[in-house]
Amino acid sequence: MGKEQRRLRRIKSNRIIFSLVIAAFLFLPPKVFGLELQGFSDITYTYAWHKKDLTDPNTNGTFALGELDLFIRENLSDRVDFLTEFNYSADPNTNGGSVDIERLQIGYLFNDALFVRAGRFHNALSYWNMTYHHGRQLQTSIERPDFLRFEDAGGLVPTHLVGLWVGGLFDTRMGGLEYDLMGGNGPRVQNVDPATTSGGSLSPNSTGDDSKNKAATFMLRYTPRAIRGLGIGISGNIQQLRFYESDGVTEVPIVSPDGSTTSVVNQQIYGVNLEYLAHNIEFLSEGYQFRDYNYHGQSYLDYVWYAQIGLKIMNRVTPYGRFERWTVLANDPYFVALATQDMSKTVAGLRFDLIPRSSIKAEIRFINTPSDNYNETAIQWAFAF
Template sequence: MAVAIALIFSLPAYAAQSDKERIAELEKKLERSLAVIDKLSQRVDQLEAQKTIAAKVSEGDAESRAKMNESVKLATETSQQQVARIDQLERNLVQVSELSAKKRELGLPLHGFADVGYVHTSKVIDGRKSGFALGNLDLYLTPEFGDRIKSLFELTFEFNEKGESVATDLERLQIGYTFSDALTLWAGRVHTPYGYWNTAFHHGAQLQPSILRPKMVAFEDQGGILPAHSVGLMASGATKVQGGRLEYDFAVANGSRIVGEAGDQVIDYNAGKDDNSNKGLAANVRYRFSGSLDGLTVGMHALTQQVNQEGTANKTELNMLGGFLVFDTDDWEIISEYYKFRNKDLSGNTGTHNSWAGFLHAGYRFNDLIQPYARLEKASLDQSDNYFAALRSGRSYNRQILGLRYNLSPISALKFELGQTNEKQVNGSEFKYNETRLQFSVRF
């Protein structure tokens, strides 16, 4: 899946780069052909001179004259073929150049994702139970600013969890400069580099193997317990090592804050400056195996930042350390992530609080057409920790999901999902509910 995702977001840039490479290659071929023509012309001149001399020395030697004539004829034909080849190459070069110019005149390609669905729940959640639902309209652009300058702009239109009014969210706005394969420096709003799910599966529903994201890595406005986005700087790169490839992402960004009314508070990533000037740090280091273990990736991730709760004196030093394992082949897709929290209370005397969360997702592809999958999720979150106590989804829970994905085409998918969730409430009671979901998603 990681490979598919990379291909999708690099298609526009790749198409433009392909034109440049084809033009450069055609120009090289022209230079080589012209050099050959020059040598052949010199050879023809030499043979013509030898023919004249031979005719004077031995006008009666018919056999020698025949051989000489054949050599001259062959050289002349070869020269004519090279000239024809140059003419064709020149025409190809002009056509490719005109096509590239025409594409620029047509403007910047626009790509995106969209999804619709149906949800049935066994209990009322946020005042709503069952019915049809509009998903996201996710648009993205990848403008070109040069060979080394990259960019990605992603704009999403979506309804909130309560189905209220369309919200517009600039999910990603990142501009980067590539120094080498080992280093690309990004600036702007990026996906916070932790785990695999948050960095591989973005806002396009068609890309994601399931309908729901794991609850612990849900987006901020959908009740996630970690900042899925960050505004700042991120360095990314990769290098080949013995038996595989070492990759990394390091980010320094505005720390998050907790906003909203009591009982409905969520994480805000501080898009416009930082509320406490305490910058957050995040790191994701992974190793992709090759050879007989091709498809296996193991990694570690870490996150630390100071998070203030708006309207209160609560301050928490959020510290997360964990790891993940991914096995993605033509047949299997297995994703496992673990998060260990050791949060420190900076505003009171409650000390340090330990919590953890993790999930295991497994799916099997049949001819890249049908993919049944299952997922187990569990979170044990300390409610004496101000950070988790403030968040509306900061409660311990466990969830089981069974699903089936059917690829109607390479760019569309139909998914069916059954889920059961058991959440602990503030008063210690349990809230258990079942969900049935159906989703039709496309990309364009």
């Protein structure tokens, strides 16, 4: 069976699965046999001006369908639970669509201090990733911070992991201590242009690992009793990455601007996060250090971070702002493969909650990179069902 036949067969299978999920949403009550069915989606208008890249459709002012995110959750017993999440997104190249299994996990709860799960999860490396998932209605802003976008949307941090997940919560006199440990398939970088050795994107290797070196993630988060709404966390991730053309088979050695070449990157990511969610105040911040090592042992240090603050007024209106910053080395092969450069981004926005399950958001964004400085405005209608 050829590559194109396999691709079409996979698309057909995904559509059949997605159709069955849609049928469940349409014809089953909200809870049947213990199943909990929920979903999220949105519609967004974006206009970019002063942008040099006129091939970006946002320079024309663009309406876009958001992801249609559907998930099913069930407690199979008082100790065993199951969750699966399907995501349908439009393909800008074909005006068609594709279906991805974003999460599929089975778990066993021993007690509050210990659970074990197997499957595909959202990576515990990021607080935002574990809190808001794919539901834009859940988050205050229109978009995630750019470096926390999902793999196929140009993110820099691995947001999914396939393998095992162990975690739990210790409730102490001083506060709650939550921990997460994950291990499984490491990601790859795919769709790399062999001519430029750039332009690739992360892929979580859901069906098989291309390396014997497994990925590992940890997260520790402390919520003190003395300060309600405060959360402090540290996290880390270790993985090995290889680089491939669009066929997913042919490896591409990455050539950095200084002429160094590598086919493998050993990567360590370390993060800190701080949140305060109380008294109608929302403050979120996360920062990460990337330690990348090429095949020859050369090392590179890169940094990304964001801080966001919002204030809810009259329980319906939330003005907010966010600043993001990337500082990456030009010769780091990981960021060369992802076509990433330094960036700063300032976002100012306003969210209005129509009802608890639907909101309208408006933003203005100021983006600065070494190659371009431009602005965007965006309006989004998000909802949950």
